[in-house]
Amino acid sequence: xxxxxxxxxxxxxxxxxxxxxxxxxxxxxxxxxxxxxxxxxxxxxxxxxxxxxxxxxxxxxxxxxxxxxxxxxxxxxxxxxxxxxxxxxxxxxxxxxxxxxxxxxxxxxxxxxxxxxxxxxxxxxxxxxxxxxxxxxxxxxxxxxxxxxxxxxxxxxxxxxxxxxxxxxxxxxxxxxxxxxxxxxxxx
Ligand code: AMP
Numbered sequence: 001x002x003x004x005x006x007x008x009x010x011x012x013x014x015x016x017x018x019x020x021x022x023x024x025x026x027x028x029x030x031x032x033x034x035x036x037x038x039x040x041x042x043x044x045x046x047x048x049x050x051x052x053x054x055x056x057x058x059x060x061x062x063x064x065x066x067x068x069x070x071x072x073x074x075x076x077x078x079x080x081x082x083x084x085x086x087x088x089x090x091x092x093x094x095x096x097x098x099x100x101x102x103x104x105x106x107x108x109x110x111x112x113x114x115x116x117x118x119x120x121x122x123x124x125x126x127x128x129x130x131x132x133x134x135x136x137x138x139x140x141x142x143x144x145x146x147x148x149x150x151x152x153x154x155x156x157x158x159x160x161x162x163x164x165x166x167x168x169x170x171x172x173x174x175x176x177x178x179x180x181x182x183x184x185x186x187x188x
Contacts, residue, residue: 001026001187002072002105004083006157007113008150009143010124011172012179016113017084019180024187026080029071031064031088056145058088058153065095072105080108088154093161109186110161113172113179121147 003026005013017028035053038046049059068086071077087093100106124143161167170182 001080001108002083002100003080003108003187004087004110004161005113006110006154006161007115007172008117008120008154009146010120010127011113011115012176013084013113015176016180016183017082019176020082020183023184024080026082027077028082028084029068029077029086030084031067031086032084034067034071035059035064054142056142056149058149061089061091061095064088065092065099068096069099072099073103087157088150090156090160093157107166109168110166111183111186112158112167112169114169115172117147119173 005017007013014028014030017030020026021028035046035049039050039053040046045063049063052059064086068083072081083096087096096107121144124147125140128140128143158167168186170179170186172179174182
């Protein structure tokens with residue numbers, strides 16, 4: 001099955017995606033990880049997106065749409081993939097629908113990790129203070145900016161998927177194992 005994990009930075013999408021990889025053989029596709037790999041590899045794309053990512057803003061829709069379109073064709077996605085951090089804008093969600101239709105693939109579920117914003121700010125600030133600067137955007141200012149960007153640009157995809165009757169909500173504030181049980185129930 002192919003699914004989307006949706007939720008603001010720090011909601012636990014990456015943690016849940018990794019658990020699903022282990023238990024179901026699905027492949028986590030994190031556009032953030034892919035972009036960070038481009039930066040470490042100092043590729044032309046990495047050089048282009050570094051400053052944008054460091055600031056906490058979004059890179060252009062075209063870049064991530066092309067990345068995902070190529071990636072989901074690869075053999076390790078045959079058992080299903082978990083989109084983590086994509087789509088992040090309504091145009092990305094629309095492009096995803098088109099590319100899946102063109103490739104004869106389908107989305108099985110869109111799972112929203114619902115979190116309390118104040119608790120989340122505390123969580124991401126803690127993460128920023130503990131970060132050994134592995135991620136340049138893991139400082140409190142950039143994280144706050146990423147949360148604002150989420151509310152402005154990504155939250156509108158929630159009604160988009162509600163309208164398609166695809167959205168399932170999960171309590172993202174619960175313990176990791178409880179969140180994962182809720183997701184398991186949805187996936188059946
Ligand atoms: P993440 O690891 O998902 O929090 O992503 C880290 C950063 O990568 C974001 O703050 C954006 O700059 C960029 N990024 C990741 N995914 C996307 C996306 N789908 N659209 C635009 N920018 C993205």
